[in-house]
Structures are given as C-alpha cells and as structure tokens.
Amino acid sequence: MNGNLFSPKPTKNNSHSNFGNLNGYFKQKLHSISPSSLADMSQSWVSWNEKFVDGRYGKLSRTTRIKCSSFEVGNKFHLKDVIEAQQFDRVTLSAIFEVALEMEKIEKNSVGCQILKGYLMATLFYEPSTRTRLSFESAMKRLGGEVLTTENAREFSSAAKGETLEDTIRTVEGYSDIIVMRHFESGAARRAAVTASIPIINAGDGPGQHPTQALLDVYTIQREIGKIDGIKVGLVGDLVYGRTVRSLAYLLAKYEDVKIYFVSPEVVKMKDDIKDYLTSKGVEWEESADLKEVASKCDVLYQTRIQRERFGERIDLYEEARGMYIVDQNILNVMQKHAVVMHPLPRLDEITINVDVDPRAAYFRQAKNGLYIRMALLKLLLLGW
Numbered sequence: 001m002n003g004n005l006f007s008p009k010p011t012k013n014n015s016h017s018n019f020g021n022l023n024g025y026f027k028q029k030l031h032s033i034s035p036s037s038l039a040d041m042s043q044s045w046v047s048w049n050e051k052f053v054d055g056r057y058g059k060l061s062r063t064t065r066i067k068c069s070s071f072e073v074g075n076k077f078h079l080k081d082v083i084e085a086q087q088f089d090r091v092t093l094s095a096i097f098e099v100a101l102e103m104e105k106i107e108k109n110s111v112g113c114q115i116l117k118g119y120l121m122a123t124l125f126y127e128p129s130t131r132t133r134l135s136f137e138s139a140m141k142r143l144g145g146e147v148l149t150t151e152n153a154r155e156f157s158s159a160a161k162g163e164t165l166e167d168t169i170r171t172v173e174g175y176s177d178i179i180v181m182r183h184f185e186s187g188a189a190r191r192a193a194v195t196a197s198i199p200i201i202n203a204g205d206g207p208g209q210h211p212t213q214a215l216l217d218v219y220t221i222q223r224e225i226g227k228i229d230g231i232k233v234g235l236v237g238d239l240v241y242g243r244t245v246r247s248l249a250y251l252l253a254k255y256e257d258v259k260i261y262f263v264s265p266e267v268v269k270m271k272d273d274i275k276d277y278l279t280s281k282g283v284e285w286e287e288s289a290d291l292k293e294v295a296s297k298c299d300v301l302y303q304t305r306i307q308r309e310r311f312g313e314r315i316d317l318y319e320e321a322r323g324m325y326i327v328d329q330n331i332l333n334v335m336q337k338h339a340v341v342m343h344p345l346p347r348l349d350e351i352t353i354n355v356d357v358d359p360r361a362a363y364f365r366q367a368k369n370g371l372y373i374r375m376a377l378l379k380l381l382l383l384g385w
Contacts, residue, residue: 071095077380081193081200085211085250093254095385097219099376100369107142107371116145119382122176123149124168125203126183131345131367132203132213136180139374148176169195178381199381207241213344214247216373217302220366224340225299228252234261234294236325237304237350239270244344245304249274253281260285261294265324268306291325296334302342303327303350328352335360342366 079087088096106113121140123133137147165183169192172179180201181192186208193200204210221228233252235245239262249270252258260283262270269287278285288294295301306322327341332355335341340362343351347363355361 071385073385076384079381081189081196081202082211082377082381083189083193083200083202084209085214085247087211088215088251088254090254093215093218093251096215096373096376096380097222099380100219100372103372103375103379107375113142114144115379116140116143116382119145119178120176121145121147121378122172122179123147123203124172124179124181125150126181126188127204129182129203131370132182132210133180135367135370136201136203136374136378139371139378142371143375143378145378148172165191166195169200173198178378201377201381204243206243208243209247209250210243210344211247212370212374212377213244214251215377216366216370217244217248217342217344218251219373220342220362220369221300221340223369224362224365225338228258229256230258231255231299232259232261232297233300233302234263234291234298235270235302235304236263236291236294236327238268238306239264239304240268242268242304245270245302246274248302249278253278253283258283261298262287263289263291263294263325265306291327292331292334295327295331295339296336299336299339300342301327301331301335301339303347304344305346305348305350323349326350326352327355329354332358332360 078092119140121136123136125133133149137149140147165188169179173196176198178199178201179192179196180203181189182203183189183192183205186206189200189202189205189208202209202211204213218228221231221233225231233248235249237245239245249260252260260278262275262285264270275285303325327350329352332341337360340360341351341355341358343363343366345363345367351361351363356364
C-alpha cells in the first residue's frame with residue numbers, strides 16, 4: 001500500500017519507439033532545455049506565450065519555450081494518481097494542455113496510433129455516467145489500449161454482495177494497468193489510491209470532486225476565451241452537491257485576477273470550505289441572487305443541474321431549487337459577445353434548447369475537449385512525458 005498521492009507509481013517498461021510522431025513532437029518542444037536545468041531536477045519552470053486566432057473556433061498559435069527537466073520525454077509523470085484538483089499547479093496544467101493539443105491531432109488521425117498498445121484500463125463506475133465513462137474508454141482505444149468496463153458497479157458487481165471498496169480495488173488492479181473510478185461516496189477515490197499499486201483516476205466521488213472535469217473545463221476556457229488570467233466566471237445552480245464546480249474553483253484559484261460569482265438557490269449554496277480556500281488564495285468571490293446581472297459581467301457562465309439524486313427523500317427541497325435559475329434567450333441578450341455558456345452535462349431544463357444554436361453555447365465543444373484531456377492523462381500516467 002502506498003499513501004503518497006504525489007510520487008510516481010511503477011509502470012510498464014515501454015519502448016519509446018512506440019511514440020512515433022508524438023515523441024518527435026515533444027523532443028522538438030523540449031529542444032531548449034538548458035544543461036543547468038538538467039543538472040538540477042528541482043529547478044523547473046515553463047514560459048508560455050499563447051494567443052488564439054481565427055475566432056472562437058480558432059487554433060492555438062503558440063510560441064512555447066519549455067525549460068523544464070521534469071517534463072523531458074521519457075520522464076515519469078510526477079503524479080501517481082489523479083484524485084483532486086489541488087494536485088495540479090499552473091505549470092503542470094499548462095504542460096497537460098500542451099499534451100491535450102497534440103492529442104487533438106492524434107484523434108483526428110487515430111487509426112494506427114498504438115502508444116498504449118498492451119495496456120488495459122478498467123472503468124469502475126458505481127454511479128451512472130455517459131460522457132465521462134465513454135470519453136475515457138474512447139481515449140484509451142484511440143491510443144491503442146483496451147478497456148475492461150463495468151457500467152453499474154454498485155448493483156452489478158460484488159459490491160452488491162457486501163465486498164469492500166478496498167477488496168474490489170485489489171482484485172481489479174490484478175486485471176488492469178490503470179483504474180478509472182466513479183463512486184457515490186466522497187473520499188472513495190483517495191481510499192482506492194491508497195490501496196492500489198496502479199494509477200487511480202477519480203471520475204467523480206459523490207459530492208466531493210471531479211478533477212478531470214475541472215481540467216477539461218479550464219482547457220475549454222483557455223480555448224474559447226483565449227486566457228484565464230483576469231476572467232470573471234459565474235458558477236450557477238447546484239453548488240453544494242456539484243463536484244464539478246468545486247473542482248473548477250480549486251483550479252481557477254491557480255490563476256491571476258480571477259473573480260468568481262456564486263449564483264444558486266439558498267438550499268444549494270457553495271460551502272464555506274471552497275469560499276475560505278478562495279479567500280486564502282486571494283481570489284475575489286461574490287454571492288448573488290441576480291443571474292442576469294452576473295451574466296452581463298462574466299466571460300464564462302457555468303451552469304449546472306440541480307441534482308435530484310442528492311436530495312434523498314427531501315423532494316420538496318429539490319422542487320424548491322429546480323428551475324430558479326435558467327439560461328435562456330433573455331440571459332443571452334445581456335451576455336458579452338465573447339462570453340460563453342458552459343455546462344458539465346447532462347442538462348434538464350436549466351439551459352433552454354434554443355440556446356444551443358448560439359455560438360456562445362460551448363457545452364458540446366466542452367464535452368469533446370474531455371476526450372483530449374483524458375487521452376493526455378492516460379498517456380502521462382502510463383508512459384510519462
């Protein structure tokens with residue numbers, strides 16, 4: 001058992017010859033590594049100069065200068081698991097996003113990409129999922145790997161017979177090289193990571209966190225808006241049970257001059273732990289009951305679903321909260337032209353269907369970005385940089 005979330009796990013010995021064009025790409029990006037950086041592995045930094053062209057759907061035009069010995073091709077990824085958003089610093093985020101950009105190219109011509117050939121990923125989902133599970137499985141297959149899957153592990157696995165999570169993890173790791181897990185209990189992913197000797201990726205743990213969703217959210221903001229520093233973000237809807245907004249708030253705190261607005265019914269307001277964390281990091285935040293006013297100020301309006309499954313038998317509280325804040329044409333009318341509407345999906349009626357045709361509706365592009373981020377994470381956790 002290994003309780004350290006931040007040190008590398010042992011991985012298979014894989015020849016760099018399998019990397020093909022990907023290896024050459026990173027060698028080119030890393031050509032300017034200085035001898036002094038190589039000599040001191042603890043001294044690393046990344047300098048980025050990025051701008052977006054060709055409008056909202058523009059491709060990234062970047063001058064990237066990497067002097068970071070820990071990101072050299074062949075080095076292990078410095079995280080052994082992906083459990084929570086707090087694991088990532090800004091340098092690592094930028095480097096992961098650079099890998100995700102390369103994964104976009106691979107996805108468009110993924111026939112014959114075999115960098116993860118011989119690796120098996122187990123998806124262990126105790127709660128329903130469409131986008132997260134399928135995007136992870138697609139990511140693994142597009143990189144040449146194979147998938148072992150259980151769609152409803154809470155009902156159709158030995159958990160239904162009373163098997164502990166720890167015993168399940170010890171068993172499944174014997175069949176696979178990496179486990180992607182969604183669980184109904186907050187903290188379950190950390191328990192799995194402590195138990196397992198292979199990488200664990202948290203695909204959502206109850207009302208706790210959803211770190212890969214937060215990664216793809218920040219990646220989407222960068223692609224859509226062109227920057228993250230200095231933006232204003234409105235987090236709307238279920239902020240008490242919404243693991244996506246919690247993880248996103250943690251990542252936004254890594255950037256400069258970000259302001260976050262919390263807009264939610266009283267019964268699902270953001271918890272104090274997130275507000276205290278943002279305050280400790282110098283991030284300005286504000287609670288508001290006026291969605292239209294917040295929408296007029298924000299670069300990103302991040303809507304979420306009121307989650308009936310989190311209310312138990314208190315359906316009265318759910319009905320009280322549902323439908324209070326809806327993004328419709330009236331909200332679009334006050335939003336800035338460059339702003340975007342995001343949503344982790346699935347949606348019910350909190351974003352009306354007619355919003356879909358507006359170019360500022362980014363949620364389906366956001367979902368597609370999840371594929372690239374998850375391809376990048378699988379590559380990094382199994383093969384390293």
